[in-house]
Amino acid sequence: MDGQREREGRAPRRWRHGPPRWNRWGDEEPRPRWPWPSTVLVTAFVLFGSNLAAHAQETERAGLDPFARALLFMTGAALLWRQRYPVPVVFGTALTTLVYLGAGYPYGPVFVAVAVACFSAVVAGHRGAAWAATGTLWAGHALVAHWLYRWLPPPGGPAASWGQELVIATWAVAIVALSELARARRERWARERAERADAARRRADEERLRIARELHDVLAHSVSVINVQAGVGLALLDTDPEQARAALSTIKDQSKEALGEVRQVLDTLRTPGDAPRAPAPGLDRLPELVEQAASAGLTVEVEGKPPHLSPGTGLAAFRIVQEALTNVVRHSGSRHARVRLGRDGDTPRLRVDDDGPATGAEAGGGGNGLAGMRERAAALGGTIEAGPRPDGGFRVLAALPLDAKPATHVKEDDR
Template sequence: MEEQRTPRSPARSGPPSWRRHGPPRWNRWSWNDEERRAHWPWRSTLLMTAFVLIGSHFAAHSQAGDRVQLDFFAWALLLVGSALLLWRQRHPVLVAFGTAGAGMVYLGAGYPYGPVFLIVAMGCFSAVVAGHRKAAWTAVGMFWAGHALVAHWLYRWLPPTGDQPASWGQEGIIATWIVAIVALSELVRVRREQWAHDRAERAEAARRRADEERLRIARELHDVLAHSISVINVQAGVGLALLDSDPEQARTALTTIKAASKEALGEVRQVLDTLRAPGEAPRAPAPGLGRLPELVEQAAGAGLTVEVEGEDDIPKLAPGTDLAAFRIVQEALTNVVRHSGSRHARVRLESAKGALRLRIDDDGPATGADAGGSGNGLAGMRERAAALGGTIEAGPRDDGGFRVLAVLPLKVKEDQ
């Protein structure tokens, strides 16, 4: 019995992500949650620890005789409380309660007042900024309540010996500092949430622009390739049919194929150039109704006779409207070549009541189930018209033919 092998997961194929996209860029303003948790704040924790230890040493000298002098247990509490700040981005809730607890034990043991308050403030500040507001408030409230309990009731049984109750004015100052720290924490949290919201909106706008650009390029490529390949397909069939009986006509068909493929390659290259060099001006102007004679000539090469009416009465159009009108006519003629048995089509152009009307008719009959086309062609025409605030009507006529009627808002290009 053959051993069955599990197919390799596609996700593991190819080079690692850091080789495909380059090394990660550490930007402190664009960290996501996983990156933030993976970050260890070594520098700030070391600076805070040094400040707390040095500041507590000077505070002990200034409060000598009033508070218990620092001993091994006091230094251990200060070191533990400061070291907990190293985990403030990974476990902010535990750090908030841990620093508050260390501060309560420190003050309850009668050690000097000093930078120990900064440890508690930093732990609760990090919790609020991380979004754990209730936990931070609870830790701050626990610390303040513990301090008030020690300063006004438990001082009788706790060191230093002969200690007096603290004044309520001092409690008011401590409460003010606590409120200020909480308010600052909330301000920073709100600002960070706003920054995150702005970044998300910018990213969404960039994705939307990218999607719109992809849709535009796909529509352009479809319009270019569908028309040219239809002409090439028809002429290739003619060339194959006449290769032996009429070599001269076959040569003409091959010449038409060469011209159509060359033009298609040129337009495809122009579209792709916008991808390779974004922001640069295109090398060739965008097609418009001024190129209708070329379109008629290409259609003639595919065996379709096209009559154009009203071309000289159309004023200069805005580039977007001009391009959309040309592509709509191009797609309509392509559908005639591919889906109609008629070898004659009529294009009628007229401008009236602030709108450009395009009407493309053929006499049919349909050569397949999809008369007039039913795929991306008609959808692309409707999208182009809708983008300009216009409309497209496409469907069979009563006499058996097919008609495409487009109405586009007329935006006259001002002469410079």
């Protein structure tokens, strides 16, 4: 497998400490580090505290001997693996602690190591193992303290009181409860981090979609006009050089304008948060669209006065009219179109009609013009109706709200 990757030019990935782990949200978790400082601190605390406890309980419990110290050291040192192998560590510390207590050695901070191991197991998601290990420790201690104590050191020791068992049980439940609380908070933080990452990805996807839509609208319109004028220039190059020169001038002007608009769109990728260098186009530039359509051989009549719109809604309205006129140039056999601007209450409405019929001709290949128009309208909470008219021709009717609001994108096939 590695040889195949090397032949394909991809170096095989090497893992120094094993393959990566993945959490429930699909994010790669970093490999756990060795917790040396905390392990050394807990082990030293257990050994030192047990010495003090042995002096305080020297008449009740057995003194510390080399075996007891070895058990204490093993219990503390096992915590070094608690992040990599939490289940074996929590059961191992519970077992060594039970052996330590069963041998009659004094009570003391040996329970701290069990608490740390239980905490690590619960936080790592092994809740059942932590509860089972803690319950086993308590049950084993109860068995030793109330039945097996007759045959275990120290000789002649009395049975433990049930009040002491209640204290130990309360301590065990408190440790596991605190571990569960820490686990819940950690999962909440991880979930919030994943949600923030998802929101950032969605914003990036929406921005890419917006830029793609802008580029499509700009290039589809401009290239359609250029294609028509190039055809006119080629047809009249020999018979009417002046008309051919006018077509070439239109191509030059249209390409220059298209390059300017493409540059304006791409400028938003320079640095996030930068303001655009030029204002977004709106319906105030409708005369330019009419002039460009006329240069492509399309006569456009405009009815009504452009309504006052916010920059975002104005840009969407401009692009919708632009795309509708581009579709007339590319797909309709009619050389006449009508643009009607009006209101339905507080809702601005745009209507673009042509008399058809559809020719099926393509000026630059199939596109997603109608899908883009619907996405623009839906993103603002508006609607687009596009389709053949009963009396022939084609109609695009857009209703855009004055106040933009987010809505679900609608994707459909182009005309």
